[in-house]
Amino acid sequence: MTRQAKEDSKTKDPVLLIEVLYLVAKIAGILLCVFLVMTFVFGVTRAEDVSMLPNVSGGDIIFYNRHASYTAGDVVVINYDESTQVQRVIAIGGDTVDITEKGLFINGSLQQEANIIGDSLLYEGGTTFPVTLKPDELFVMGDNRSQSIDSRMYGPVKDNSIAGSAMLIIRTNNF
Secondary structure, eight states, X not given: OOHHHHHHHHHHHHHHHHHHHHXXXXXXXXXXXXXXXXXHTEEEEEOOSSTTTTTSOTTOEEEEETTOOOOTTOEEEEEETTEEEEEEEEEOTTOEEEEETTEEEEXXXXXXXXXXXXXXXOOTTSOOSSEEOOTTEEEEEOSBGGGOOSHHHHOOXXXXXXXXXXXXXXXXXXX
């Protein structure tokens, strides 16, 4: 190898090293951004039970928005009793919820709910109806009414116990 060739190879090695380090720094920056966004803006959880069948199965992966506002019909992730639940918002602050033998009433109107399993029945020893929600409260129920532990049992939930509103549900079919 000539003297010129040796000098050229020595100058190329530091340039390659700098490019590799720059690439590693870019990847680390991207991973840090993804981590921060998934920690403070969005979240991900796995449905632990069958309380939301047929719309969310046990084992499904739910991506949620931590900063969403909630309306009736939204699917939300709740931190309740040291566990994570996926439930549907039935009523928001200011609404009155009543459950009778005729069904679920919101502000005096009987609700015709599609895609739910079972009747909206009372839990013995659960919430006493009718319930008027405070401005910072939500009433939540699972779509699989006979298998769901929800606001019929533990009452309205505070806004601060809601982790977020579901944006994307990935069906896993228990794989």
